[in-house]
Amino acid sequence: MYKKIMVAVDGSSMAMLALDEAVKLAKSQGAELTLVYVIEYPHVYVSDLGYDPLPVTEALVVEGRRVLDKAESLVASQDIAFRSLLVDNRTSTDSIAEQLRKVADEQQADLVVLGTHGRGGFKRLLLGSVAEGFLRLSTHPILLVPGKHDIDQHANA
Known part of the structure; x- marks a missing residue:
């Protein structure tokens, strides 16, 4: 049924749960898995603010690569075909969701797997x-x- 499954990873425990589910599905379906990390640049990321943005850019890229490396090592032991993509659109004004949609379109994903909460925190409440x-x-x-917290909360409601 599914031949191309895309999963977004961001280093959060929720994304790791989504990755686990995506791996199970990919194994059962014989599907290829695409791991995607989208670098999220601060909204104040503008080169004319009087500081050198290169250290910030480099740190964000290193973090994205670290998250993808961890996800890749988990998937590599599962005997499934996979690839990983580090999406670095520092000049884009697109949201993370919009960037993920573009990747899903480009990859012709049959299914996209996402955790319900990631690194959003207070920002998630606003946006x-x-x-x-x-x-x-x-x-x-x-x-x-x-x-698990969401499931437990729902079960106790």
């Missing part, structure tokens, strides 16, 4: 989560993976 934004934009099937 909405990446998962919610992606859900509104995407034309691809989506599997949203809730965290």
Whole structure:
């Protein structure tokens, strides 16, 4: 049924749960898995603010590569085909959700797997989560993976 599964990773525990589900699906379907990390640049990332943005840029790229390396090492032992993409669109004004949609389109993903919460925190309260934004934009099937805390909270409601 699924031949190309895309999963977004950001280093959060929720993304790791989504990765686990994506790996299970890819194994059961014989699908190729694409791991995607989108570098999130601060909104004040402007080169004319009087500072050198290169150290910030380098640190964000290093963090993205670290997250992808960790995800790759987990997937590599599972005997499934996979690739990873570090999305670095520092000049883009697109949201993370919009960038993920573009990657899903480019990769012709049959399914996109996302954790329900990532690194959003207070920002998520103001702007909405990446998962919610992606859900509104995407034309691809989506599997949203809730965290254990979310499941426990729902069960006790």
